[in-house]
Amino acid sequence: MAKFSFTRLTARGALIALVAAAAACSPKQVNRIDPAAVTDLSGRWNDTDSRLVANELIKQSLDGPWLKRFSDSHGGAAPTVLVGGFSNKTYEHIAVGTFLNDLERAFTNSGAVQVMAGGTARDQIRDERADQQTNANAATRAKLANETGARYMLQGEIQAIEDSEGKEKVVFYQIDATMVDMESNAKVWIGQHKIKKYVLRKRVGL
Amino acid sequence: MTTRNMTRAAALGLLALAACTQRKINPEPVTVMRNGERVPDSEAKIAEARDRAAGDQARTTYTRDSIMAAAMTGCTPDVCAAVTRGEVALGMNEAQLMAATRTTPTAWSVRRSGDAAIYTSAIQNESPRDMVSAVALVQVQNGRVASYAYNEPSGMRIVQKAGDASAAARATATGNALVQQGDELVASGNASLALARYDQASVLLPNDPMLQYRIATLLDQQLRPIEALMRYKRFLHQLELERINAVGDAYAKQAAAIAHAKERIIVLEKR
Numbered sequence: 001m002a003k004f005s006f007t008r009l010t011a012r013g014a015l016i017a018l019v020a021a022a023a024a025c026s027p028k029q030v031n032r033i034d035p036a037a038v039t040d041l042s043g044r045w046n047d048t049d050s051r052l053v054a055n056e057l058i059k060q061s062l063d064g065p066w067l068k069r070f071s072d073s074h075g076g077a078a079p080t081v082l083v084g085g086f087s088n089k090t091y092e093h094i095a096v097g098t099f100l101n102d103l104e105r106a107f108t109n110s111g112a113v114q115v116m117a118g119g120t121a122r123d124q125i126r127d128e129r130a131d132q133q134t135n136a137n138a139a140t141r142a143k144l145a146n147e148t149g150a151r152y153m154l155q156g157e158i159q160a161i162e163d164s165e166g167k168e169k170v171v172f173y174q175i176d177a178t179m180v181d182m183e184s185n186a187k188v189w190i191g192q193h194k195i196k197k198y199v200l201r202k203r204v205g206l
Numbered sequence: 207m208t209t210r211n212m213t214r215a216a217a218l219g220l221l222a223l224a225a226c227t228q229r230k231i232n233p234e235p236v237t238v239m240r241n242g243e244r245v246p247d248s249e250a251k252i253a254e255a256r257d258r259a260a261g262d263q264a265r266t267t268y269t270r271d272s273i274m275a276a277a278m279t280g281c282t283p284d285v286c287a288a289v290t291r292g293e294v295a296l297g298m299n300e301a302q303l304m305a306a307t308r309t310t311p312t313a314w315s316v317r318r319s320g321d322a323a324i325y326t327s328a329i330q331n332e333s334p335r336d337m338v339s340a341v342a343l344v345q346v347q348n349g350r351v352a353s354y355a356y357n358e359p360s361g362m363r364i365v366q367k368a369g370d371a372s373a374a375a376r377a378t379a380t381g382n383a384l385v386q387q388g389d390e391l392v393a394s395g396n397a398s399l400a401l402a403r404y405d406q407a408s409v410l411l412p413n414d415p416m417l418q419y420r421i422a423t424l425l426d427q428q429l430r431p432i433e434a435l436m437r438y439k440r441f442l443h444q445l446e447l448e449r450i451n452a453v454g455d456a457y458a459k460q461a462a463a464i465a466h467a468k469e470r471i472i473v474l475e476k477r
Contacts, residue, residue, distance in 0.1 A: 075308045
């Protein structure tokens with residue numbers, strides 16, 4: 001009886017070791033795929049959401065009447081915009097820089113809006129300009145106190161509402177972006193995009 | 207049927223009921239993005255905006271160039287200099303007004319009545335600006351700017367004669383506006399903020415004795431005797447200077463203030 005149990009235990013151990021070895025030897029598969037492809041794995045915020053938000057905010061901002069109003073009252077000049085804070089009020093980590101950079105790129109490449117550097121990028125430029133005052137040839141020196149003041153600041157926030165029961169989960173994201181006049185505090189444009197996701201976790205084997 | 211079978215049937219029935227009442231979210235009627243689909247890019251939208259902006263900017267640049275050419279033709283040296291600086295000036299014609307503000311007719315709303323015309327912003331909250339500030343209103347008489355008003359942080363400032371446009375006149379107007387704000391704050395019981403406004407005004411109006419008197423009385427009320435004493439003395443000193451300058455009957459009009467200041471100086475010095 002004792003001998004039988006020992007043999008059975010050995011067989012089980014060998015089987016587990018075989019499975020573990022097979023798993024270890026299975027080759028890792030990495031494929032480059034189209035960045036525009038929808039790839040939803042966990043149901044959390046991902047690149048697809050970022051692209052959808054960027055597309056929608058680009059469309060809404062470039063089609064908004066605020067651009068024409070500014071252009072008409074300023075002899076055709078493009079408004080100057082500084083990208084300010086974009087707060088994430090969800091429990092997830094959301095990289096807001098991805099869609100904000102898409103938006104900045106659209107503004108700049110369209111020529112309809114002039115985007116000014118802000119935050120740490122601006123500090124870095126100011127440091128370099130200050131350095132040029134000492135080290136650069138006078139003819140090539142960038143002048144001090146000659147920055148263009150931004151007329152508007154882009155601000156925004158992301159909020160999320162989550163609802164779940166059992167294997168089902170619904171996540172709702174609302175992204176609000178606002179263009180605020182720096183002098184009057186008037187909100188000249190508000191963009192908004194909403195994303196709703198339904199996540200169903202299927203049981204293994206079913 | 208045995209008790210066991212009855213229990214089994216009941217459990218089966220409950221299970222079936224639970225299955226029937228299961229909440230179901232049907233996402234089909236709305237657009238659903240599935241794995242493997244593509245998110246469209248925004249290049250077409252950017253290109254469309256680029257074409258539109260380029261077209262608008264080219265048209266506006268052409269209009270502005272035409273206005274500038276008309277403005278600089280036959281202008282007096284003062285007006286030419288003001289247009290170049292980008293500053294509205296009295297005596298400008300309509301083209302020069304637009305050239306000075308770097309605007310086109312789309313920026314202005316014009317109401318005409320006989321020989322007079324009133325220019326205001328065509329777009330709310332987007333007043334045309336010159337180098338000084340936002341231009342709220344321009345009055346044109348016989349084709350020439352007769353007066354204009356700036357919308358400034360301290361309120362509306364009107365330029366009706368050449369002297370009003372000078373830096374000194376600008377400082378006086380701003381100082382007077384600050385004094386007025388201070389008076390309103392005193393009336394509403396906010397003495398500390400009123401004092402701050404008066405202090406700002408005193409930088410712009412250093413020779414205004416009544417402003418010194420206002421500051422002195424406020425400091426006196428706030429139980430700050432040393433500062434109050436200094437301001438009362440300054441008030442009397444400036445009045446003496448005014449009297450020497452013999453400016454009308456200002457001295458007589460300020461008799462009550464002088465009497466009060468002298469009285470307070472005696473009281474404060476005795477403390």
